[in-house]
Amino acid sequence: MTRVNDELIINGKRLKNRMTMAPTVKFDFAGPDGKVTEKHIEHYKERAEGGIGLICVEATAVTPSGRFGENHLGLWSDDQIDGHKVIVKNCHDNDVVAIIQLNHTGITANPQCGEAIGPSAVETRDGGMSRAMTTDEIHEMQAAFVDAAIRAKKAGYDGIQLHGCHGYLINQFAAKKTNLRTDEYGGSTENRARFGAEIIRDIRKECGDDFLISIRTIGADPDLSDAIEIAEEYVKSGCDYLQVSHGQGEIDSALEDATKPYNLICSLGVRFHEHFKGKVPVSSVNSLLEPEQVKYLIENDLTDTVDLARAVLADPNFPKAVLEEGKSYVKCFECARCQYGPFTQHKCPAEMKRKK
Secondary structure: OOOOOOOEEEOOEEEOOOEEEOOOOOOOOOOOOOOOOHHHHHHHHHHHHOOOOEEEEEEEEOOHHHOOOOOOOEOOOHHHHHHHHHHHHHHHHOOOEEEEEEEOOHHHOOOOOOOOEEOOOOEOOOOOEOEEOOHHHHHHHHHHHHHHHHHHHHHOOOEEEEEEOOOOHHHHHHOOOOOOOOOOOOOOHHHHHHHHHHHHHHHHHHHOOOOEEEEEEEOOOOOHHHHHHHHHHHHHOOOOEEEEEOOOOOOOHHHOOOOOOOOHHHHHHHHHHHHHOOOOOEEEEOOOOOHHHHHHHHHOOOOOEEEEOHHHHHOOOHHHHHHOOOOOOOOOOOOOOOOOOOOOOOOOHHHHHHOO
16 A cells, blocks of 8 residues: 655656645745745745645746746746855755746736746636637747746756646647637647647756656546546656646536545545556645645545645644644644735744744
8 A cells, every 4th residue: 555655756756745736926026037036945945844745836937928926936047047046956955856836827827927828819817818828839838937947957856747727828729618729739638738749858968867847737637537638648648747736617516525524626636646657657736724634635545646735824833734643733824815916915824823
């Protein structure tokens, strides 16, 4: 039986246990220059010291126009590398694998930062219309992702994660709802996955065989079988690790087993694990806030790793509570204050309770 404290090797990188920190954006930490701040450094250092096996640094913009807001972390410039070196060092000093999530918002772009562009002209959340990218623009955007990955490697990261879900640019290309193209980047699952798959291939070429490439991918958009086919294209292109979340639309509730101690989104990761077992490791995520849930998923061979977000935001030492029977921790209040946006201060009542 696999246990939570069993190590896992992903493309030569040793995770000391089966718990990973999910990328969670801190909107009030960065400035307009997109550089790492002391707040970022302390935040990730605390989590590295807390016993996690891998940290995925928050969604980081590959171009200034692809930010959530003007205070969004970036890797579009060499000037931004040095701060990331400190985050990586603190992770490695605590025997933690460090990767960073690369992202572009696409049609959900903040108008203060850039134009809403994507695979097709579709209605945006503010009632406007996005602009369809030309083929040349697609290739330029892919190059921006690759350049950011090269900077991540220069900073010392063990690898990167592409943000391929939650309705952002790579997800927009993968989804039928937002990709209406009739060229080689639209139509079939192979074509809709092409944008992300080509980025993976180019990162592998530029960063080497030993660079860990992960993608946070859609679990059902519009359905499970389509999402798995998309992920298959990513794996064929060289993806080492699938971290499964949700896409743009509603998820079929029939995919959830109400008798299990995990929710619908986490169920998607379990389904992916069943499909990709023996091919690539899969991580499951969402509302995993108690040690018993983590142990259940790992010890019953339902996933390879468990992605933790709110649990380790509330208490960086949550992994120790999973590994050490009876170890106390401050539990997430499930207050939804994590769902804050650009220029909104992050206030976590569990964190405030812990620091009293």
